[in-house]
Amino acid sequence: MxxxxxxxxxxxxxxxxxxxxxxxxxxxxxxxxxxxxxxxxxxxxxxxSLPFVKVYYEMLAFMVRTNCQATIKLSLYIMNDLEYKDSYVYLRSSEVCKDLGWKTKGPFYKAVKGLIEANVIKRSEIVNLYYVNPNMVFNGNRIKK
Incomplete structure (x- = not known):
């Protein structure tokens, strides 16, 4: 057949x-x-027609290598929250902790630190605003026509 x-x-x-x-x-x-x-x-x-984000190999490799479940969960949260063609996300600790079921803010801060060290996100000068590295994850089409 x-x-x-x-x-x-x-x-x-x-x-x-x-x-x-x-x-x-x-x-x-x-x-x-x-x-x-x-x-x-x-x-x-x-x-x-379904929403999606581009996740590059370097990001996947980072998620596989990390031993921190909070970092993996926050990575997935960021991927879900990243708007089309945006290169930033707002991460309010109380909102993220509630959404991810964390009772304290400790896992949030540990995950943010891990993502910053891995060059996945970078703090901005605006409170709670983080830039997302488009070479790790991106929502949209980076190739201009």
Whole structure:
């Protein structure tokens, strides 16, 4: 029995078809100089409709090597909280501790210290704002077209 390896559009893989924006081109009649607008139909393409972040190998390797469960949990929390095209997150200790089920703030501060030492995040001059290293984890498309 042959297996078709072509990706299919199914509800299980989160892919969907969309029509891209229609393009308006201007054409000029060389004889009369009259300008016409021509509407071209958009093209159909397949996109991933589920939210995701890019996690680079260096980040995965760090998470595998660390012995601190709090650091792993905070890493995943940051990945979940990172907004599209943002390179920062707000980490309020009371909110994070509540969300992660930590009874004290100790695990939070230990995890933040570990992530800073591993160059995953960096403190900003704004309280509770941390820059996220886009070479470790990123939400969006870093390649400009």
């Amino acid at each position: 042959a297996i078709n390896k072509q990706k299919e559009i199914t509800p299980l893989n989160g892919l969907r078809k969309v029509i891209t924006k229609k393009v308006v081109n201007q054409l000029m009649d060389p004889k009369t100089g009259e300008v016409f607008e021509v509407l071209q139909a958009g093209e159909e393409k397949v996109i991933d």
